[in-house]
Every structure is written in structure tokens, then in C-alpha cells.
Amino acid sequence: MPATIRDVAKAAGVTIGTVSRALNNYSDVNCHTRERILRVAQELGYRPNQMARSLSSKHSKNIALVLSGFLEDTMLNDFETMLMKGIYQFAFEHGIDIAMYVINSRTQKEKSYEQLCYEHNIAGAILFGLKTNDPYCEALAASHRPCVTIDTEVRGPCISNVTLDDVTAFDELTQYLIDRGHRKIVLVHGRKNAMVSMERLVGAYQAFTRNGLTLTHDSIIYTNFLREEAVAGVGAYFRTHTPDSATAFLCMSDMLAIGTIEALKSLGYRVPDDYSVVGYDGLEVANYTDPKITTVDQNIKEKGYEAAHLLYDMLNGIRPAQKLVLPHTLVERESVKNLNELSN
Amino acid sequence: MPATIRDVAKAAGVTIGTVSRALNNYSDVNCHTRERILRVAQELGYRPNQMARSLSSKHSKNIALVLSGFLEDTMLNDFETMLMKGIYQFAFEHGIDIAMYVINSRTQKEKSYEQLCYEHNIAGAILFGLKTNDPYCEALAASHRPCVTIDTEVRGPCISNVTLDDVTAFDELTQYLIDRGHRKIVLVHGRKNAMVSMERLVGAYQAFTRNGLTLTHDSIIYTNFLREEAVAGVGAYFRTHTPDSATAFLCMSDMLAIGTIEALKSLGYRVPDDYSVVGYDGLEVANYTDPKITTVDQNIKEKGYEAAHLLYDMLNGIRPAQKLVLPHTLVERESVKNLNELSN
DNA sequence: CTGAAAGCGCTAACAC
DNA sequence: GTGTTAGCGCTTTCAG
Numbered sequence A, B: 001m002p003a004t005i006r007d008v009a010k011a012a013g014v015t016i017g018t019v020s021r022a023l024n025n026y027s028d029v030n031c032h033t034r035e036r037i038l039r040v041a042q043e044l045g046y047r048p049n050q051m052a053r054s055l056s057s058k059h060s061k062n063i064a065l066v067l068s069g070f071l072e073d074t075m076l077n078d079f080e081t082m083l084m085k086g087i088y089q090f091a092f093e094h095g096i097d098i099a100m101y102v103i104n105s106r107t108q109k110e111k112s113y114e115q116l117c118y119e120h121n122i123a124g125a126i127l128f129g130l131k132t133n134d135p136y137c138e139a140l141a142a143s144h145r146p147c148v149t150i151d152t153e154v155r156g157p158c159i160s161n162v163t164l165d166d167v168t169a170f171d172e173l174t175q176y177l178i179d180r181g182h183r184k185i186v187l188v189h190g191r192k193n194a195m196v197s198m199e200r201l202v203g204a205y206q207a208f209t210r211n212g213l214t215l216t217h218d219s220i221i222y223t224n225f226l227r228e229e230a231v232a233g234v235g236a237y238f239r240t241h242t243p244d245s246a247t248a249f250l251c252m253s254d255m256l257a258i259g260t261i262e263a264l265k266s267l268g269y270r271v272p273d274d275y276s277v278v279g280y281d282g283l284e285v286a287n288y289t290d291p292k293i294t295t296v297d298q299n300i301k302e303k304g305y306e307a308a309h310l311l312y313d314m315l316n317g318i319r320p321a322q323k324l325v326l327p328h329t330l331v332e333r334e335s336v337k338n339l340n341e342l343s344n
Numbered sequence C: 001c002t003g004a005a006a007g008c009g010c011t012a013a014c015a016c
Numbered sequence D: 001g002t003g004t005t006a007g008c009g010c011t012t013t014c015a016g
Helices: A005-012 A016-023 A031-044 A050-057 A078-093 A105-110 A113-120 A135-142 A166-179 A195-210 A227-240 A254-266 A300-315 B005-012 B016-023 B031-044 B050-057 B078-094 B105-110 B113-120 B135-142 B166-179 B195-210 B227-240 B254-266 B300-315
Strands: A063-068 A098-103 A124-128 A147-150 A159-164 A185-189 A220-222 A248-251 A276-278 A295-297 A323-326 A329-331 B063-068 B098-103 B124-128 B147-150 B159-164 B185-189 B220-222 B248-251 B276-278 B295-297 B323-326 B329-331
Touching: A005 A016, A005 A031, A016 A031, A050 B050, A063 A078, A063 A113, A063 A300, A078 A098, A078 A124, A078 A300, A078 B078, A078 B098, A098 A113, A098 B078, A105 A135, A113 A135, A124 A300, A147 A300, A159 A166, A159 A300, A166 A185, A166 A195, A166 A248, A166 A276, A166 A295, A166 A329, A185 A195, A185 A227, A185 A254, A220 A227, A227 A254, A248 A254, A254 A276, A300 A323, B005 B016, B005 B031, B016 B031, B063 B078, B063 B113, B063 B300, B078 B098, B078 B124, B078 B300, B098 B113, B105 B135, B113 B135, B124 B300, B147 B300, B159 B166, B159 B300, B166 B185, B166 B195, B166 B248, B166 B276, B166 B295, B166 B329, B185 B195, B185 B227, B185 B254, B220 B227, B227 B254, B248 B254, B254 B276, B300 B323
Parallel strands: A063 A098, A063 A124, A124 A147, A147 A159, A159 A323, A185 A220, A185 A248, A248 A276, B063 B098, B063 B124, B124 B147, B147 B159, B159 B323, B185 B220, B185 B248, B248 B276
Antiparallel strands: A098 B098, A295 A329, B295 B329
């Protein structure tokens, strides 16, 4: 059994109160005594029982990562993975443990946010995958517990949001295609009501308009962000459109780009020779396709790192709740043909 | 603030001891009283404070998933993701929370296994990513805490292992190539000292020998399971070998297969027309490549589910520690050419 | 500066 | 059956 505070106290010849004070960096401890206590604690391999600690003090410093919709989403949870990488990188560098919990819209109804935090002794949480109408959004706003949401805008006194400028990023991506001579662009659209879809649509619209192009309903393929739907949608598109009605496919996600490329290939077209395709997200997998996909990297790993950092600072009172807009990066790879260049 | 046991006791007109007994399904409670207590608890939204509970009772039922090497591995942690899917699927179906913790070889030295469990009130753990010489392997063996390791063989009275028959699976995969007329097979090998590499090597060796083929050092490309190394290795191979010295590449992982295909393509070869390639693992990403990769699916998601199930049963005393060998599946896709068929 | 003591929310003996 | 009570390991007053 692990050593308790009592063991340390006995070994150091003081009372548990003093040990507690020494270990919690209280100022009113004789530095000689403190040193002895620290040494003894070290020797005994003593580590405070966090449960007892927070049961007694009524608060903890535990940070949790709360993932919603993990089980429902696509098979390849590249997004969550990258996010976790960033978060645990921070945890690793700062020597803290971060527990991860998986929830979904159903479990949110069964167990309230406060309940979850209470049961697991969570001082502050990083939340990802929350839909705008999820129960936890309201709960977050009402809570006094510091938290950071990623890619979901929730307002509240203790809530930080880490996002990126989706509108601008998608605008840039669209402009990238236009700059390379593409004027007949098909938009492969994500889930209709999703916030991200709408923002990206605005970005595309901005770029189209600025360049004197019009975005017609006819040249939009709707999906729910699923690869198979992109495959089907592109197939359907060419059944009602001539081959020269498009030169490029502007996809709202990398998975949609993968599906689009798959469909184009199966129709006997080459990418990017016959059609150009761009994705959005910056998933690792977009690097393993043929051709490698030109995309906007959301820097999701960095988002994770910064979210953890921010929450850590909030819990330690060195940064207030805030909205953090992280930069994105246009990653130029192999899936776009420059139509302005002379074709030899 | 959440209701405490005292609030429930007062509202139900009994003492906290009775409430505790009622809630913990003790038999010696008047069924009428119990009903009232349960109703009151429900009304008050009372949920027991797990920390206080286990601080007092000295044990919990909490299950944790402990991932090692998550930060060090390849970018695409498809394996961990699938595993998590399986585990959280089980948690979801059974209404339990499973916390995940990320560790690595370094943190294993800093915080002992017992310490980790102690601090986070973990009754039993599922461990993944443990290397055979990691500190936690010994700790596990010495511990009295039930646990399940995935893909790492650790022996001990309370330890279960969930694995697959790597040797047989790789043997089958090799035989698959041989059955399709391949006799000049290059083995793209994983990390030299890794247990999985060794087992797969044995599988390949078995199949080779059985079919009168010899596995020569000359036709093995060594890697550390990294895609880039496969790319480089295949490139190097063709600098010292003639194009007709091989017809197929037998890769120890899907990522290596992806790298191999990438290298072959960049050399101007077609897959599978010029060379066949098989992978191993059954990652989702092997479905998004061109061609889609024929591979052995380790059914990692199912492994996760079964591991959680087993640990759950162990903690509830309905199954003893055991070794579980899960089935694998050869998934035939597009990356292998049948040399026995007449080429038209 | 340090000791003594109350109490966090709960379980588990032990009475009655 | 139910009340009472002693802790679990720790923090936090309050004395001195």
C-alpha cells in the first residue's frame, strides 16, 4: 500500500498538518522542516491521494478531455486523434494527467455536465464534438467551472472557445482554385445544418462573388460529410452534367475529397489532369492518397495543445476566459492543375 | 451543489447508514423504506460521490484505458482509434464511464502503475501499447489489480491478455500470395526486436518453407514500421536488384504497404499489374488508397470491445483472468495480381 | 511556525 | 431492520 501523509509525518517527526502545509507550498513553514519533510516524502515514495485531497478541499485541478460523438462519426477519427495528440503533448510537457471521457448526445441527457465533473472530480474540461443543440452547451454556459470548447461556439463567463476562421480559410481555398484558372467549380457540401458547413459556404460565396462567379444550386453536391456520399454524388453529377461543365471540385472536407477522387477515377478521369480536387481539414490520410490532396490544414493538433494550455492557465488564474482564433495553413500538394499554364 | 447522502437521509426520514445500505442493494433493508429512499434520491437528483465512496470503502469499480506510446507512434493512430471505438462501444452499451490515460515509457518510470491507479481510483485497467521491457509489465505481474493487456503478453494471476494468432495470420497472408503464383516475394519487415515483427517473420517463414521457398536475408527490407522507411527501402531495393527479382511485396503492416505502393508508383510501376503488395492490420486508411490494399484485418475494434467486456466480468467476479485469442480476417481487395490467371 | 481537531461524503462494523 | 459511530487521507481553521 502506498505511503500516507501519516507515514510521512511520523517519519519526519511532525504532524500531518505540517506535512500538508509543506507539500502545498504554504509560506508559513520553517524551510528546514519543509526540506526534511520533502526528503522523507521522496524516500517513502509518497504521493498525495488526490481523492482525499479534493474531497477535503472541495476542489481539484484535474483537467478532462470530453469527447462527444466519437462513436457516431466516421470510421477514421483522424480529427480526434490529432486533437488528443496536441492535448497530451501539453500534458506530457507539464507533467499532468488528463483523463479522457467519451460521451454523446444521449448520455448528455442521462448524466448532466455537473454530475460528470462531480463524479470524476473534474476541475475544468476541454470539450470537443459538441453540437450546437447538445444539452451540455447550455450546461456549460450555466456552469462556474472553467472550460474550453473546440470548434463549438458557446458563450459564458468561464468558457473559452478555440476555433479557426473557417470563413476566411474556405475563401482562401476557393481563391486558390480561381487563381489557377478554375471558373467552373463544383462544391461538394457537408451536412446542411452544420455550423461548419454554413461558414464554409459563406467563404466559398465570398470568393465566388469577388471574382464575378456565381454559386448555383445546380453545382452543389450535398452530403453529410460521408465519403460514400461524395462518391455517389459525383457519380450522380455526371449523369446530369456534361464532362466540361466543371474543372474542379471544391470539397468541404478531406474525406469528401477522397470520395470525390475515388469517384472520378472510377469514371475513368485522372486527377488532377482532367479534374482538380481540393479538400479541407488537413488530415494525415490526405497524404496517403494518390494524388496527395491539396487542402487547408486546420492545425488541429495545435488547437488541442493551445486548448489545454489555455484551460491550464485559466485554472491557475493567469489567463481569463477568451476566444482563441488559431491560424490555418493552405497546404499545396498534387491534386490541383494550374489551367493558366500552357498545356504542352 | 449536488445533494449529499445526508440530504437524502433527512428527506427520507432515516439516517445516512440506511440510505447507504439501500443504495448499495444490501438485503437487510425494509423494502418499503428502500423504495422511499430510492424515490427521494431520484427526486433530489442525488448521485453518490464516487471519491468519497471509494475513499471510504477502499475500492472502486472504475475501469481505465491506459494507452502507452500514443505520442511517439506514427501520426495516424488508427489502431488506438479503433481500439477506443470498441472499448467505448462496450462502455456505452453498459452505461459505464471509462477514463482514458495516456502514458509512455518515461512517465512509467516517474509514476508507478499502482500510483496511477491509486491516484485515479482505478479498479482495473485495459493496457495497450506496452513494450515488453516497459516498467509497467513487471508492475502488472506483481499487482493484485485485475487488468487486461492488448497485444502484449504479460503473465500474472489477475492479468488477461487479448491477442490474435499473429503467426498463423501472417502465414495465411503469405500463403495467399503463394497461392496466386508469387514465388519471388520481398518481405517488408517491421521493427527488428518487436514481438509482433518476430511472430510475423515466423509466419512468413512457415509458409515459405511449406511451399519449398527460402526466405533470404537479401529479400528483406528492414524498417521501424514507418512509412517513409518503406518508401526508402523499396527505392534502395531496386538499386541493387533487377526488376524481375520480385513479383510481390509482403508488408508487416498497412502503413508499410502504403509506403511500398508509393515507392513503386514513383518508380513508374503499377500496382498490382507490375507488383503485388499486401499489408497487415486492417486499418481504415488501407481502404482509401489506390489500389485498395489486400490485408489481414486484426479486428482491433472487436479486441477493444472484448477486452472491456472481459475486464468488466473479471471485476464482477464472473470470469477469471484468461488469455483470449481473437480471430483475424483476410480482406481481399485490389492490390494483388493472380499470376496463375492468363494475362490477356 | 507547529500541533490539535473538525470535517469533506461515504462505507462498514457494531449495537439495539 | 435501523441508528450510531469510527474511520478513509487529506485540508483547513484555530490555538498557542
